Amino acid sequence: KAGVTQTPRYLIKTRGQQVTLSCSPISGHRSVSWYQQTPGQGLQFLFEYFSETQRNKGNFPGRFSGRQFSNSRSEMNVSTLELGDSALYLCASSREGAGTGELFFGEGSRLTVL
Amino acid sequence: ELKVEQNPLFLSMQEGKNYTIYCNYSTTSDRLYWYRQDPGKSLESLFVLLSNGAVKQEGRLMASLDTKARLSTLHITAAVHDLSATYFCAVDPRKLSFGAGTTVTVRA
Numbered sequence: 311k312a313g314v315t316q317t318p319r320y321l322i323k324t325r326g327q328q329v330t331l332s333c334s335p336i337s338g339h340r341s342v343s344w345y346q347q348t349p350g351q352g353l354q355f356l357f358e359y360f361s362e363t364q365r366n367k368g369n370f371p372g373r374f375s376g377r378q379f380s381n382s383r384s385e386m387n388v389s390t391l392e393l394g395d396s397a398l399y400l401c402a403s404s405r406e407g408a409g410t411g412e413l414f415f416g417e418g419s420r421l422t423v424l
Numbered sequence: 425e426l427k428v429e430q431n432p433l434f435l436s437m438q439e440g441k442n443y444t445i446y447c448n449y450s451t452t453s454d455r456l457y458w459y460r461q462d463p464g465k466s467l468e469s470l471f472v473l474l475s476n477g478a479v480k481q482e483g484r485l486m487a488s489l490d491t492k493a494r495l496s497t498l499h500i501t502a503a504v505h506d507l508s509a510t511y512f513c514a515v516d517p518r519k520l521s522f523g524a525g526t527t528v529t530v531r532a
Contacts, residue, residue, distance in 0.1 A: 343519075343520065345520070345522075352522060352523075352524050352525065353512065353514075353522035353525075354522075355519040355520055355521065358519060366519040367519075368519055400466060400467065402467075402520075411472075412457075412469055412472045413457070413469065413520065414469065415459075415466045415467040415468075415469075416466060417465070417466045418466050
């Protein structure tokens with residue numbers, strides 16, 4: 311059974327640019343959530359999507375956005391990149407929704423902003 | 425605001441000895457998760473604890489949940505080198521809130 315797939319795995323951007331990250335959940339999983347991991351702030355919840363609807367949102371500025379498609383694949387976008395956006399972005403999927411079932415994490419997308 | 429506190433943040437273990445990691449959280453939650461992360465890797469699910477008094481064991485790891493005390497423990501029995509990693513607890517069914525993590529190093 312294929313796991314959660316995130317692309318790209320590594321990317322380098324410059325300040326002011328924007329970036330789009332992709333996440334393909336485990337087949338049959340309809341909930342996708344996103345997390346940012348940094349050495350200083352640890353793991354922080356960004357948002358969660360279920361059946362193409364954003365159900366929950368963390369405390370991040372509007373530069374961080376996401377969406378989910380009908381096949382449950384999800385993308386997150388960060389506009390006007392700042393140095394502090396450098397982080398590992400993790401996507402997780404679950405069958406029923408974040409917190410109601412076990413979450414399975416992808417390998418992450420490591421973003422470096424120069 | 426939900427706060428999740430883990431302690432200790434760093435744990436140097438001696439092979440063969442037993443240790444415990446504690447996870448306290450500030451608001452009611454009937455679900456608690458433990459994850460393991462190896463350096464440069466993603467999060468691996470260890471345990472999902474779904475009710476008060478839940479206890480789960482896998483190999484040398486055992487996790488328990490006391491929802492009344494808002495406390496979960498991860499007990500490590502007879503530590504071995506392979507257990508070196510960072511361990512996270514997480515709560516809140518709506519938007520998972522993680523503890524800061526406990527970095528475990530096992531020495532001979």
